[in-house]
Amino acid sequence: MAERMVGLKAPYFEMNTANGDGKDFGKISLEDYKGKWLVMFFYPLDFTFVCPTEITAISKRVAEFNKLNAEILGVSTDSEHSHKAWINAAQDKGGLGQITFPLASDRTQSVARDYGILIEEEGIALRGLFIIDPEGVLRYSVVHDLNVGRSVDETLRVLQGLQSGGLCPIDWHPGDNTL
Numbered sequence: 001m002a003e004r005m006v007g008l009k010a011p012y013f014e015m016n017t018a019n020g021d022g023k024d025f026g027k028i029s030l031e032d033y034k035g036k037w038l039v040m041f042f043y044p045l046d047f048t049f050v051c052p053t054e055i056t057a058i059s060k061r062v063a064e065f066n067k068l069n070a071e072i073l074g075v076s077t078d079s080e081h082s083h084k085a086w087i088n089a090a091q092d093k094g095g096l097g098q099i100t101f102p103l104a105s106d107r108t109q110s111v112a113r114d115y116g117i118l119i120e121e122e123g124i125a126l127r128g129l130f131i132i133d134p135e136g137v138l139r140y141s142v143v144h145d146l147n148v149g150r151s152v153d154e155t156l157r158v159l160q161g162l163q164s165g166g167l168c169p170i171d172w173h174p175g176d177n178t179l
Helices: 050-060 062-067 080-088 110-114 152-164
Strands: 014-018 025-029 037-042 070-076 103-105 127-132 138-144
Touching: 014 080, 037 152, 050 062, 050 070, 050 152, 062 070, 062 152, 080 103, 127 152, 138 152
Parallel strands: 037 070, 070 103
Antiparallel strands: 014 025, 014 103, 037 127, 127 138
């Protein structure tokens, strides 16, 4: 049974990153997102099939997240060097191409473990997506099987619902009445 995390302080993290332009490396921590919303999503592995469909779809819509004071962070248990190689590899050779946010390396698997999505025997993360508010509180968590990609539209809708300050009924969208 999964431990309750939504509504509590998000587990702290520090990770190395590959910048989305594929040129440089960096470091990131939960503290770097203080005062902003963070949409942090985990994916299983670089150089796979479903993962690039999600990552590139999110990358194309980063401006919509940024308008909502939200940053994006992709995470897997691969190294930052693997992330950089994947970003720089040609798409027709299984590469990702440049993206508009960093990919973080959870090589120790501690972040995936802290967020309750590590598949211990494989050393990879499930497709977990977490929305953390500007005060560092985990406000949303969804976990998918490895075979099913997530919806950027639904992630944006939930973020906007959380920011609305109201009670949002099923299928609520911005502009709809809250309860």
